[in-house]
Amino acid sequence: MDSVKPEEVLIDVVRRLIAGARHVAVGANSPIPAAAAFLAESLAPDGPDVSLQQSPEHNLWTDGGRELFDSAGQGRIDVFFFSGAQIDGRGNINLNVIGDYAHPKTRFPGAYGSAYLYFMVPRIILFRTEHSRRTLVEMVDFISAPGTSPPNVFRRGGPIALVTPLCHFSFDKARARFRLQSVHPGHSVEEVLDNTGFAFDRFEDVPPTPAPPPDVLNLLRGPVAAKMAAIYPKFAGEVFNIH
Amino acid sequence: MSKIRPLDAALAAISDGQMLAVPADYAGVAMEATRALIRRGIRQLHLVTLPAASLQADLLIGAGCVATVETSAIGFGELGSAPRFTGAVIDGTIALKDATCPAIHQALRAAEMGNPFGVLRGIIGSDLLKQRPDWKVIDNPFATDDPIVLLPAIRPDVALFHAPLADRLGNVWVGRQRDLFTLAHAAIRSIATVERVQDGNLLDDEAMAGATIPAFYLEAVALAPRGAWPLRLSGHYPDDVPHLVGYLELAATEAGFRRYLDDHVFYRGAA
Numbered sequence: 102m103d104s105v106k107p108e109e110v111l112i113d114v115v116r117r118l119i120a121g122a123r124h125v126a127v128g129a130n131s132p133i134p135a136a137a138a139f140l141a142e143s144l145a146p147d148g149p150d151v152s153l154q155q156s157p158e159h160n161l162w163t164d165g166g167r168e169l170f171d172s173a174g175q176g177r178i179d180v181f182f183f184s185g186a187q188i189d190g191r192g193n194i195n196l197n198v199i200g201d202y203a204h205p206k207t208r209f210p211g212a213y214g215s216a217y218l219y220f221m222v223p224r225i226i227l228f229r230t231e232h233s234r235r236t237l238v239e240m241v242d243f244i245s246a247p248g249t250s251p252p253n254v255f256r257r258g259g260p261i262a263l264v265t266p267l268c269h270f271s272f273d274k275a276r277a278r279f280r281l282q283s284v285h286p287g288h289s290v291e292e293v294l295d296n297t298g299f300a301f302d303r304f305e306d307v308p309p310t311p312a313p314p315p316d317v318l319n320l321l322r323g324p325v326a327a328k329m330a331a332i333y334p335k336f337a338g339e340v341f342n343i344h
Numbered sequence: 345m346s347k348i349r350p351l352d353a354a355l356a357a358i359s360d361g362q363m364l365a366v367p368a369d370y371a372g373v374a375m376e377a378t379r380a381l382i383r384r385g386i387r388q389l390h391l392v393t394l395p396a397a398s399l400q401a402d403l404l405i406g407a408g409c410v411a412t413v414e415t416s417a418i419g420f421g422e423l424g425s426a427p428r429f430t431g432a433v434i435d436g437t438i439a440l441k442d443a444t445c446p447a448i449h450q451a452l453r454a455a456e457m458g459n460p461f462g463v464l465r466g467i468i469g470s471d472l473l474k475q476r477p478d479w480k481v482i483d484n485p486f487a488t489d490d491p492i493v494l495l496p497a498i499r500p501d502v503a504l505f506h507a508p509l510a511d512r513l514g515n516v517w518v519g520r521q522r523d524l525f526t527l528a529h530a531a532i533r534s535i536a537t538v539e540r541v542q543d544g545n546l547l548d549d550e551a552m553a554g555a556t557i558p559a560f561y562l563e564a565v566a567l568a569p570r571g572a573w574p575l576r577l578s579g580h581y582p583d584d585v586p587h588l589v590g591y592l593e594l595a596a597t598e599a600g601f602r603r604y605l606d607d608h609v610f611y612r613g614a615a
Contacts (some may be wrong), residue, residue, distance in 0.1 A: 119404065130422040157370075157520065157578050165522030166368065166395060167453070170446035174465060196417075197442060198433075202475060208433040213396065216444035217466035245444075247469035253489045254468050314379030 102211040105312050108265060109321060109341045110285050112136045114269050117120035117263055118226055122149040122179035126169060126222075128213070129154055132336035134182040134228060139325045140317065156332055170214060173221040176257060176269040181222040183215055184229055187241040190299025191277045192248020194219070194227065195241035202243055212285070219246035223258035227272075232265035235297040249277045267295050269310055270301060278302055283310040324342065347514030347565050351380055354535055354564035361411075363390040365452070365500035366400060369575050369583070371521040373400050374506040374537045376571040379609045382407045392500055393418070394452060394523050395445035399591065402426040403609070405438060406601050411539055414441035414498070416448055421589055427595040441465060442475055447495050454497035455530035461494045468493065502563075503531035505565065506572045508580060510538040514559030515546040519579065526560040537568035558614050 115137035125138040142148040152160035154169065154186060162168040170194040172178055185194035186209045196215055200206035208266055219225055229236055250256045265277060268286045270279040281303040284290055290307050313321065326341035337343045355377055358364060367373060370473075378400050388411040394587060404410050406428030418429040432438045450462035467473055468481060468491055484490035505524050509517040511527040516536045518524040528534040532556075544554045571577075574584035574591075594600035606612050 135573045149576070163520050163522070165371070165524075165526060166445065167521075167523070168450040170449060172444075197471075202471070204436070205434055208425075211415060211417030211442060212470070212472060213417045215446040216470040216472050217446045217464065220466035240484045244469065244471040246466075250469050254491060255465055255586065 105286075105318065106340055107285065107287075108133060108336075109313055110232045110310055111264055111266070112140060112255075112321060113227060113317060114264050114283075114310060114314075116140045116144075116317065117150065119180045120204050120226070122177050122224065124150045124152065124172075125180040126152045126160075126173075126178050127154065128182060131182050131228070132146065132333040134226065136321065136325055136329050138180075139328050140321055143320055144317065149272040153332065159332065161265065163180075170217060173218055176221075176223075178218075178222050180224045180226065182228055183219065183246070184227065185236075185241070185245070187236060187238050188227055188229060188263060189238050189241045189248075190279060190301065191240075191281070192227075192272050193241045193244045194246050194248075195243045199242050214312075215246040218252075219259060220250070220256045221226050221258060222246055224259060225260045227260050227263040229263065229265050232267045232293075232296050234296060237263075237265075237296070238298040239300075248272070249274055267296065273302070276302075281307050283308050285310045286312065346512040346514055347559055347562055348510070348541055349564040349566055351377060351537065351566040351568060354503050354537070354566035355380055355384070355504075357533055357563045358386065358504065359429050359520060360386060360552070361388040362500075362501035363392060365392040365394060365498070365503045365527050366397065367394050367505050367521070367523050367527060368396050369398055371523040372506040372508075372518070372577055373375055373397075373575045374504050374535075374568070375400060375573060375575055376568040377504055377506070377535070377566070378403060382409060382605070382609050387411075390414070392448065392452075392498055394527060395443070395448040398426060399478065399588065402428045402595065403605075405429050405432050406595065407605060407609070410438055412439040412441065414443055414448065416443045416445040420588060420592060423585070424592050428601060429594065442472055444470070444472060447479075447493075448498070449526065451495045451498040452500075452526050452530040455499040456496070456526065459497060461496050464493050464495060466493075478572055498530065500527070500531040501533070503527035503534040504536075505534070506537045506539075506568065506577065507557075508539050508577065509546070510536065510541050510543060510565045511544055511546045513545055514562040516557045516562060516565060516566050517546050517555055517560075518557060520556050521578065525557060528557045533563040534561050535563050535565070536601075537566045537571040539569055539577065541565070541567050
C-alpha cells in the first residue's frame with residue numbers, strides 16, 4: 102500500500118471521533134470533516150446521515166438555513182465542526198477579531214453559527230490546519246463561542262476534540278482543558294509543546310496516532326475520494342490524485 | 345395586474361437609509377439588482393444578511409452604500425476574506441452589528457409573526473453579547489435559574505433576492521430556498537429578480553405552489569437572466585470562481601476596487 106498521506110491520518114482521526122453518530126452536519130469549506138463523514142456513512146450499514154451545509158446535493162434539509170439550527174436545537178444533530186482564527190486552552194474559539202474589538206488589528210468574516218451550535222451539538226470537533234502559537238493561544242482576543250458554561254446555562258454539547266496537522270487533543274469539559282491524546286506519525290511531543298500557546302495535560306507516554314486500517318483506506322481512496330472530487334475538486338486532486 | 349417591471353423601476357421602492365435584507369449566496373443573491381443600486385448611488389443602507397454574505401455586501405460596502413451592517417459573517421469561504429468589509433470594520437467607517445446565524449433567523453422569524461422579539465439558546469458567555477446591548481438575557485419565566493437570550497425582531501423595509509421563476513402576477517417560485525420565504529414574510533415589502541417569467545398562475549399548480557412566494561408579498565419582480573452572476577443560483581449555475589478570484593485580487597486595494605466598479609458595475613472601464 103502507498104504511504105499514508107497526512108490528510109488521510111486526519112480524516113481517520115475524525116472518522117473515529119464521529120463513530121455512532123446519527124446525523125453529522127458539516128459546514129462550508131471543510132474537506133477533511135466532509136471526507137470523514139462520508140467515510141463513516143459508507144463504512145457501516147447504519148452509518149450516520151451526512152449533511153453538507155452548502156451543497157444541495159448533499160444535505161437533507163428542505164426548510165432553509167434555519168433547519169440546521171432548528172434540528173440542532175432539538176438535539177437531532179450529533180456532530181458539527183468548527184475552526185477558529187484563535188482557539189485557546191479553555192476551548193474558547195475566536196472567529197471575529199484580533200486585537201481590541203472597537204479597533205481591531207485584523208477582522209475575520211464573523212461568528213457564523215458558532216455562538217449557538219457550540220452549545221447545542223453534543224460533539225463539536227475543532228479543526229485547525231495551522232498548529233502554531235499564533236493560532237493555539239492561552240486566551241483568545243474575542244470569545245465568539247465559549248468552550249464551557251456555568252452549570253445553569255443550558256448546554257447540550259461543546260468541544261470534544263481538537264485535531265491539527267500535528268496531533269489530536271481531547272477536551273476535558275470538567276477541567277476546561279485539553280489533553281494530548283496522540284501525536285501523528287512523523288511528529289513529536291516536543292514539536293507539539295513548541296508550537297502550542299496553551300498549557301495542556303498529557304500522560305507520560307503519548308501514543309502515536311494509529312494509521313488508518315487497510316479497509317478504511319481502500320474505502321477512502323475509492324468511493325469516498327470519488328464523492329469528494331465533485332465537491333472539493335482541489336482537495337481531491339491534491340490528496341487522492343483524482344482530477 | 346402584472347408586477348413585472350424593468351429592473352430600475354422594480355428597484356424604485358428601495359431608497360436611501362432603508363433597512364435592506366438579503367439572502368446568503370446559496371439562496372439566490374440579486375447581483376444584477378445590486379449593481380443597479382450602486383449605479384444609482386444608493387446611500388446609508390442598513391444591510392441585514394440572512395445570515396452571511398460575500399460579494400454583494402463587499403461591493404455595497406466598498407461603494408459607500410452602507411451605513412450599518414448586521415451579519416453573522418461576510419467572507420468568500422475558501423477563496424479568502426472580504427477585503428472592503430474587512431477594511432471598513434478596521435477603519436471604523438461602517439457600524440457593525442455582529443451576530444450569529446440563528447440569531448438573524450430568529451429575529452426575522454419574530455417579525456414574520458409580528459412578534460416584538462425572538463428567543464434563542466446559546467450565546468451566553470460569547471463576547472458577541474457584550475457588543476449587542478440590544479440582545480437581552482432574561483430568566484426563563486417557566487423554569488428556575490434558566491437564563492436565555494431575547495433578540496429584538498428585525499423588520500426590514502425591503503427584502504431583495506433572486507429566484508429561478510415568476511409568473512406575470514408576481515408569484516415567485518423559489519424551490520427549496522426557504523430563506524427567501526423568511527425574508528419575504530419578515531420584510532415590509534420584497535423585490536425579486538428572476539431568471540424567467542412564465543404565463544399562468546404558479547399557485548394553480550399544487551406541485552409548485554408550496555415552493556412559491558405569493559405575489560402579495562412582492563412589490564415588483566424584474567426579469568434578470570443570470571441575475572445572481574458571478575454568484576451561483578443553486579441548481580442553475582455555479583459560482584464564477586475565476587471572476588471572484590479576480591475580484592479579490594483587485595479589491596485588495598481601493599484603486600483596484602474602483603477599477604472593478606468601473607469595469608463591472610459602471611461599465612466605463614477601458615477594457
